[in-house]
Amino acid sequence: xxxxxxxxxxxxxxxxxxxxxxxxxxxxxxxxxxxxxxxxxxxxxxxxxxxxxxxxxxxxxxxxxxxxxxxxxxxxxxxxxxxxxxxxxxxxxxxxxxxxxxxxxxxxxxxxxxxxxxxxxxxxxxxxxxxxxxxxxxxxxxxxxxxxxxxxxxxxxxxxxxx
Ligand SMILES: [Zn+2]
Numbered sequence: 001x002x003x004x005x006x007x008x009x010x011x012x013x014x015x016x017x018x019x020x021x022x023x024x025x026x027x028x029x030x031x032x033x034x035x036x037x038x039x040x041x042x043x044x045x046x047x048x049x050x051x052x053x054x055x056x057x058x059x060x061x062x063x064x065x066x067x068x069x070x071x072x073x074x075x076x077x078x079x080x081x082x083x084x085x086x087x088x089x090x091x092x093x094x095x096x097x098x099x100x101x102x103x104x105x106x107x108x109x110x111x112x113x114x115x116x117x118x119x120x121x122x123x124x125x126x127x128x129x130x131x132x133x134x135x136x137x138x139x140x141x142x143x144x145x146x147x148x149x150x151x152x153x154x155x156x157x158x159x160x161x162x163x
Contacts, residue, residue, distance in 0.1 A: 032073070032075070034127045037136075038125050038130075038136070042144075045141060046144075047064055047140075048064070048066070049062050049063060056070060057110070057112075057114035057115050057118075058072070058110075058115065061073045064143075067121070067143075067144070068119055069120070069123065070115050070122050070123070071122075072108070073127070074108070074124055074126055074127065076128050077089075078101065083126065085128055086126075112124075121146070125139075
């Protein structure tokens with residue numbers, strides 16, 4: 001059995017409290033910078049969303065429930081993206097990393113299939129795609145322009161009569 005390599009910067013005492021909490025967030029995979037970028041974009045477009053809904057398969061990073069839209073923001077390395085960064089598996093402990101990434105990929109596929117079966121639209125934003133801000137903006141606008149499939153009738157605006 002190969003063992004997981006030590007995390008870089010394992011001596012946490014060198015960090016101040018603020019830096020340490022930032023590091024811990026990275027470790028937990030929440031509120032990572034790529035995810036924040038996507039969230040800021042959606043906010044700028046006027047979207048309302050919830051984060052990390054544990055009641056949905058795969059706990060999608062960003063959920064627009066009214067639109068039945070679930071968004072995953074994936075690190076290319078951890079989720080085995082087919083890109084230069086995703087292909088860069090460390091030489092040390094190669095078997096360990098490859099097995100771990102394969103498990104992540106299998107879990108991602110199962111989560112996405114389960115969401116689709118439940119009527120959700122699933123979008124994956126890869127870390128490497130964040131470099132092209134304009135393309136991402138166009139894509140996000142397209143998500144929001146698509147009518148929800150199973151969310152029922154649109155709610156009337158305040159002051160309007162339904163139907
Ligand atoms: Zn990538």
